[in-house]
Amino acid sequence: MALQVEDLRVHYRTMRGDVRALDGVTFGLEDGEIMGLAGESGCGKTTLGKSLIRLDGRMRHVGGSAVLDGAELPIGDDRAMNARRFTDVSIIPQYSMSAMNPTRKIGKLTADLLRAKGRSYREVRPELVRRLELVGLSEKVLGNYPIELSGGMKQRMVMVLSTLLDPSLLIADEVTSALDVSNQKAVAETLVRFRDLGFVKSMIVVTHDLSLVYQIADTIMIMYAGQVVEKAPASTIINAPRHPYTKALIGALPEVGLEYGDKRLKSIPGKPPQLLNPPTGCRFRARCPIAEDRCAEEPPAVPIADDHVASCWKVGS
Amino acid sequence: MGRYFRRKLLIYGVTFFIAVTINFAIPRLMPGDPVARMLTRNSVANPETSEALRSYFQDLFGLDVPLWQQYLNYWSALFRGDMGVSIYAFPSPVADVVLDALPYTLALLLPAILLSWFAGNGLGALAARNKLLDNTVLPVGYLFTAVPYMWLALLLVWAGGVLLGWFPVAGGYSFALTPAPTWTFFVDLVHHWFLPFLSLFVVALGGWAIGMRNLVIYELESDYSNYLQALGAPRRLVRRYAFRNAMLPQISGLALQLGVVLGGALVTEVVFAYPGLGDLMLNAIQSQDFFLLQGILMFIVVGVLIFNFLADVVYVLVDPRTRLGLEGGQS
Amino acid sequence: MTAGVTPDTEVIGKRSEHLYFALRNPKVVIGLAIVIGLLLLGVIGPFFLQGHPNDYIGPKSEPPSSEYWMGTTYFGQDVFAQFVHGLRSSYVVGGLGSFIAFVIGLTVGFTAGYRGGLVDEFLNMLTNVVLVLPALAVLIVISSYLEARGIISQAVIIGLFSWPWVARAVRAQTFTLRNRDYVDLAKLTGKRAPQIIVREIMPNMASYLLMSLILLFGGAILFAAMLDFIGLGPSDAVSLGTMMQQSKDWSALHLKLWWWFVPPGLAITAIVGSLYITNVGLDEVFNPKLREM
């Protein structure tokens, strides 16, 4: 078990009070597992991604824990967390295009980062160059400024950079959203390759693009309104989802390979509840076609198979 | 890069052209007849004499030919470095009078603007990372930027000059000295220079500090800063990057601010009777010496243009984006 | 990234959110309080004082008293009367000057940014030219040739030379906004350019425009003060700048008439300073990032 998250609660401070972006999230991640994390925007998937590496200014760690390789991640403590970043946990951000300081040569940037981690650029460089070639970048880019690279090049550069110290957990946050279909494929494959080559142990791929996750992820976790609704092997989620929300999400999925995500979700009647003071019980019940009185109470996480969990009253029976 | 500079130079060229044209046009559209003024100053009794003088000055000032020809003459004269004769300092040529005053203004302006720039940026950067500073230094900064130059200057003279008697109250150097390459003279120059410089420096300082503070904050919130932090880079590194990038806009700001600080210098000089362009300008105004006034404006404009161009060069040197971006690099 | 906050911003509109923070931002509140306070004094004050502020109403060089709140000048003019009238005209210059500059700046900026192409080339050139010209020097030269100088004429020439940086910024903003989908949508629905600019683009940079207007205002007041100070002020009216000049010319400091010398300078500092502080406050209101500081 590489990562074990227990009842994680993270809130957003706003003028109206706390928005419960993560409200008791629990899941595990095996070594070598690539987990797709999907759901509507606002469901908390990005928040979860961030929580595991760096809370931004308005986030507050309210409760729960995340244990990585047997050592707890000090989510609430930015300083303590620093020690784990890059080496243990790393991220490929949504904004790869603008992730690198525009006024610093890429090589120098890398050197700075390594020095901060007490590693010598000179020692790491050969490996770095090898990995660059792996993703089809020449050694020269190290002498370039980010603006001299194309979008795709930047994306790959960031991927190499983020995984340079072989972190055991990598969070890929909407990495493909900015790219065209062909690049998406390439990036997705690169992620898998990185895992296979052991550059990263396990990976959480945050996305709204189910079809893409389906191709690379071992497991998929679906979130709704700040909570986990279902987690199972990719194929199970796509072919035999149990939770009504997942069903709605996948439901009429005609064939794999078509981009779904938000476009499709709009067809689910109603809107997700706002998380300022969420309703008790099952949060999907307002939109749930099969909701019943029981759903007014918090549904349990029902283990369907040993690698398949769904939080719904109806899946048990 | 070449294209970048060609463009800039074009702009400066046009600016110069327009400035010269304004310079030429304004006086001729405005009331106040310089020749009549010379005559009244020569207060000549009998008509025929005044007529003789009038025609004499007429062609001395080149007012006796058609307008378009005056304009052409004006240009050709300009390139010969001939800006006409000053009425205020008759009969010295305008160029000489201005050149006399120029060093003083430069000596005031350049240190004031550069030092305030460095100090201000430092202060701003500090404020951006330190809540306490942010709440103490900045409000003061706002006040300083808001103080009318001359008012501050007057207070400084009164305090440092009259009450304490630490500093001289007027002039570029002691009236007891004649310029000479001696230590005494140099010390005296500095002594006279300090208060005017200080009042300029203080006012400019605040502006830079505020600007820098905001820029740094923005940079600290930018994507690359987030990425750095996500990868566990120490705050020192993040700040260093942010500061470096925040400097860039400040550099182009340097050029733009020049005009403003220069304005300050003009009025400050008046308060200290500091023999620079500002003081000269006031005298030119009071004696309706539009040749001199034009000459001064001319020098100022050229100076500002040069300074701007230097700023551009520096900018290109420090910011790869301008450099590469204009060589046609992607994105 | 906004995933987490989308819910609440849906619930509470941006406008009210800004207002909410504005009213809770000390910088904004204090700054505006001072500016408006002095404004009111300048607007209302004169109505309670009869006669011209330059009339010789009382004893000469009188220190502040219950009768003459700010004392009297060297000639026995009521400093308070001059002060309130001065405030009024300074606000007029600031207001009118900044308004003119603002309008020019917007028009040039929007046209350049929205039309692009040659129009942009030309306007941008124009902007840069005026930007490089040393404003005060030019103002001095121009106004030194005006025969009868008035507050209005002063405001106008100030306005005519302080617009470029607004134009520049607006142009840049427009560039980024003009390709937004809602603008394209508006285009498709056949709205005409001015409409689009006013309805679609302007609202999206309202905060920015407001702030630049404030800065212009402060700048105009300072410019006016400088002109007044070197004797290029309105020859017929009283402004804070002319007060400052008068008190200097009649060596108020030497004659220990501080009550004549201090108020005008202090008032200008207060007004402009408060404007700047308000501005920073608003900046924080409009940019949550700064708010977190």
Next chain:
Amino acid sequence: MTNRRNVIAIMAGTAVAATATACTDDSGGSQNPEDVAMGEFPRNQTLYTTGAAWEPPGDWNPINTGQVTGLNGLGYEPLFLFDPNEAVLTPWLAESGSWTADLVYEAKLRDGITWSDGEQMTAEDVKYTLELGQIEAVPYHNIWNWVESVEVVDDLTFRVNFSEARHQEWDNFLYANVIVPEHVFSQYSEEEILTGANEDPVVSGPYTVHSYAQDRIAWVKRDDWWATEHLDLEVQPTYIVDIVNTSNEVTLNMLMQGDVDLSNNFLPGIADLMEGQPVLTTYFDGPPYMLPANTAMLIPNTTIEPLDDPAFRRAMAVAISPGEIVDTVYGGMVAEANPTGLLPTWDRYIDQAVLSEHGYQFEPSQAAAMLADAGYEDNDGDGFVEDKNGNPFEFKLNVPAGWTDWEEASRSIASDLRDVGINVTEEFIDAAAVDDARTSGDFQLILNNWSGVSHSPWTHYRYLFQLPVNESQNDANFSRWESEEAWELVQELAATASDDARFQEILSELQRLSLEEMPAIPIWYNGVWSQASNSVWTNWPSEASDTPDAFPCTWNEMWRMGAIYMLTELKPAE
């Protein structure tokens, strides 16, 4: 003589030198004697003055005006000085001079007057100077309307033949114009003579130019000044540094810091300041503090109704309160003008009979009455009278914007006039615009004070009545008042010697005319602004009997009226 242009080089040079010295010794080289040679004026041998120069030194040419302070007096000198107390010309360069015949004037120069380049001054120089006047554009060109020829009798004696003996005008020339060295000026082209700068002037006076800069000129004492031998006169200061006028503020600061010994510019509130600053003195201890220098008058444009009506102008005169201006604006630093406009110097010429008959004083009610009698009434009830044809009128009183004391004065005048129903408002326009208006006649009311102390009231009446009225009036009769009778008298006056009985008759007649016709309304006497500091130099001219009574003034026209004696009488402070 060094010039400011070097400063650029020097600053650079010094910076280097300075840093060099800085490394070697921090005490600096100030003990080094040659620094003094470099021109560091010893304070106790130097007189610092300001108030005379309004522009940077750039013109050492005595032919045209607008020259550096002291050029005519310290540098060049006239044949005679005018003694304002005795109202007589006293010999200066000339040892003696007199009318040897009706149309012949002969004078003898003092022996052994040397120009600063060592040349002797001879009658040739005088002849040359006079004949320069034959060039049209030379200001004293007009003497050749009545001078016929100049002959050199011997080295020191010259004779002038006249076509008409204009005594007053000739006297005016004798002390108002300086003698220039022929051997220098004959080298100049006509243009150089008219507008050349004449740097490094070759002079006959007690000082020569030491150095100058944009904001100052320094004079250094000559050791071979003729007057030391002939008149046993010795100018006390070795150096005189005259500082170009700056603002009142700055001048006051310098006075109070003891950087300036004598300020000849109007400084507001000096009266109040002197209480706290015993070291400062003025000519009189109490009001009016200053000696009168010229008469400030309200000039009506008599070419427009109803200003063309003497009765109306007299009413205005009665309506205006000079006292208000004297007290409120000047804080008692000036005196009310005599209705005749004649300066106190000329008191002896004032005809009391005429004055008591035609004189007047501030009396609003009477002014209103006078208006009514003259047929000016307010029929449309707007509070202001209309002109004789019943048309309302509104006049502007223009003064140069920025002339603070005049601005205040004009406010006071305008409100006085409004009080009696004459609709006048003050308007401050540019100094140049005022000049143009005054010269071209395109104005309604202005203030002017160009009638100043001189050897004879003739200048005053020339100023008032000069005819003909030209397109542009440059220095006289700005009212454009055409009184043939008066002008006849003025011309006769010009040709009448002061000791001639006819002289007083003419003056009485002119006084009557000026009071009846009121071409201009005298209001106050501008002072010979003079604030001196006793910190370094003492024994300034003052009313006290044990001090000199010369004008304590550095204005160019004052030296020739005895101000030069101020320098010979000064004493270093203990």
